[in-house]
């Protein structure tokens with residue numbers, strides 16, 4: 001882990017909103033603002049897939065979203081793009097198993113930044129811990145249409161396994177999570193839920209995030 005405490009990290013993971021420009025029907029800045037006002041505790045900038053912005057446009061857009069996060073005191077995490085995270089002095093980075101190794105990324109971003117790693121098996125969780133992850137993302141818990149190359153749906157099996165092994169690493173579930181099924185992730189031992197579609201395509205992102213936050217709060221152990 002870096003310098004963030006386990007408890008602080010677990011609290012930040014409660015309602016982890018992830019978004020890129022191509023995930024929204026409406027103005028993404030408005031969507032992010034409403035999500036935060038509704039209770040999002042952490043934000044991940046994930047600009048990838050069909051029609052994603054690149055180059056200067058991507059950087060500019062990232063800066064706009066980072067500015068919103070700063071105004072509300074919500075940490076801003078960058079997905080995949082470690083160079084961008086360093087350039088923007090972002091609060092952290094999220095990487096997957098096909099990205100740069102967690103150990104290298106930890107050394108690049110330093111101890112003071114948040115490092116999240118996607119995991120699908122217990123050995124990946126253990127390796128992420130050894131290499132300095134502050135939290136692990138586990139999923140897809142449910143079917144998702146957002147990530148074209150998503151791994152097979154495994155429900156909450158791995159979340160339960162990690163807790164049964166007595167590992168206290170902060171865990172966030174991901175994949176197809178909504179206010180209707182978030183409770184299952186928390187009951188399995190998750191510390192929070194990360195969502196893209198549930199908020200980015202909600203008719204009312206503010207009210208949806210409020211309801212999601214309520215489910216997480218009611219089922220949280222801290």
Ligand SMILES: Cc1ncc(COP(=O)(O)OP(=O)(O)O)c(N)n1
Nearest residue numbers: 079080094095096097118137174194
């Ligand atoms: C919180 C969280 N968990 C998992 C992921 C997925 O990361 P990855 O497997 O690297 O896939 P991409 O998101 O990069 O397509 C995530 N982004 N966030």
Ligand SMILES: Cc1ncsc1CCOP(=O)(O)O
Nearest residue numbers: 144146147175176195196197
């Ligand atoms: C990035 C990612 N990693 C595993 S599933 C997923 C997509 C989650 O998006 P949604 O909340 O729309 O299912």
Ligand SMILES: [Mg+2]
Nearest residue numbers: 080095096099
């Ligand atoms: Mg990735």
